[in-house]
Amino acid sequence: MSTSDDTAAAPALLRIEGAIATITLNRPSAFNSINLAIAQRLEQLGAEVERSDAVRVLVIEGEGRAFSAGGDLQTIGAAAANDTIAPVVGELLKHYHAFIETLRRMPKIVLSSVNGSAAGAGMGLAFVADLCIAAEDARFTPAYAKIGVSPDGGSTVGMVGTVGTRRALQIFLAEDSFTAQQAYEWGLVARVVPAAELKAQTRKFAERLAQNAPAAIGGTKSLVYQAAVTPVKQQLDAEEAGIIGAMLTDEFRVAVKKFTSKAK
Numbered sequence: 001m002s003t004s005d006d007t008a009a010a011p012a013l014l015r016i017e018g019a020i021a022t023i024t025l026n027r028p029s030a031f032n033s034i035n036l037a038i039a040q041r042l043e044q045l046g047a048e049v050e051r052s053d054a055v056r057v058l059v060i061e062g063e064g065r066a067f068s069a070g071g072d073l074q075t076i077g078a079a080a081a082n083d084t085i086a087p088v089v090g091e092l093l094k095h096y097h098a099f100i101e102t103l104r105r106m107p108k109i110v111l112s113s114v115n116g117s118a119a120g121a122g123m124g125l126a127f128v129a130d131l132c133i134a135a136e137d138a139r140f141t142p143a144y145a146k147i148g149v150s151p152d153g154g155s156t157v158g159m160v161g162t163v164g165t166r167r168a169l170q171i172f173l174a175e176d177s178f179t180a181q182q183a184y185e186w187g188l189v190a191r192v193v194p195a196a197e198l199k200a201q202t203r204k205f206a207e208r209l210a211q212n213a214p215a216a217i218g219g220t221k222s223l224v225y226q227a228a229v230t231p232v233k234q235q236l237d238a239e240e241a242g243i244i245g246a247m248l249t250d251e252f253r254v255a256v257k258k259f260t261s262k263a264k
Contacts, residue, residue: 011038013063014045019056019210020203021049028064034121034153035072036088039095046102056210056217058106059202060129061113062122070120070143070153093152096121100128100154104225107218109209113202114138114180115195121153127188128158130221131209133202134180135195140188141177161228162187213255215246 013024023045025032032038049058062068071092079088103110112129119141126132126140144151151172160168163186171178183189193201219242227235246252 010041011035012041012045014048016049016052016055019054020059020206021052021055021057022059022061023049025060025062025068028062028066030072030074031066031069031117032062032064032122033069033072034092034096035075036092036095039092039099042099043095043102046099046106049108050102050106053214055108056212056214057109057111057206058103059111059113059206060125061199061202062115064116066116066122067112067114067118067138068122068125069117070122070124096153100125100157103128103154104157107214107221109212109217109221111202111206111209113198114140114189115198117141119143119177121155124151124153124155124158126158127162128154131190131205132183132188133191133193133198133205134183134189135198136180136192137195138180139177140180140183142172142175145173159188213246213249213251215249215251219243219246 008026011025011027013026015022015024023042025038027033027035027038049055071089075092076085076089079085109131110129112126112132114126114132114134115138116135117139118126120143123140123142126134142151142155144155155172156168159171163171167186180189180192184192191201191205223235223238223242226238230238
């Protein structure tokens with residue numbers, strides 16, 4: 001096991017165990033709300049995971065009773081009082097959105113593990129991940145409309161393509177909150193598990209995902225995310241390039257030899 005942190009006091013922690021990396025949001029007293037310090041730290045840790053050839057799966061979790069309460073309202077409230085919203089929130093989102101871009105870009109599976117509350121940008125983080133596993137008592141709260149703002153933190157990036165336009169409008173403008181079971185039914189959550197089993201089931205799920213070859217993970221993720229916005233011919237060309245590239249790897253040769261030997 002390796003870690004990039006010398007102290008448990010850092011606003012976000014990174015742990016790497018074999019092919020699985022775990023980023024832990026580590027502001028439990030503030031329900032892991034996102035301020036500038038944690039946004040900068042997440043950008044740094046995301047880049048570190050992206051650079052690692054050993055990591056195949058990144059798990060994102062929250063320390064304490066919540067996954068993340070979203071943007072830090074103490075920071076935002078102070079900026080509003082001082083008439084510095086644009087520079088303060090702009091700087092925060094510059095780093096946080098860079099982290100979100102890294103999650104979507106990296107050729108690794110990103111799995112969010114949600115306990116307690118995921119609100120605002122915390123909800124966005126849960127669903128901008130490639131897959132989400134949630135405790136059965138987890139709750140998701142859009143929160144934006146209540147304070148008169150539009151979504152941020154990757155919320156529309158991670159949700160609209162999954163639930164569709166009308167459901168997204170319902171979620172952001174009409175839902176006070178929704179359960180893990182509702183999120184599962186809408187396709188936002190892959191698995192719902194008992195709260196006491198979340199960590200163990202997350203690890204089990206991550207280990208299952210890490211069995212995929214890197215070429216399969218990176219190629220599949222890239223193709224799936226570009227499919228909705230790419231012309232058919234261009235998408236087919238990308239599929240051809242991706243599968244041929246994967247077939248040139250040693251992992252493919254071993255896998256196909258194992259498969260064909262069983263078929264005889």
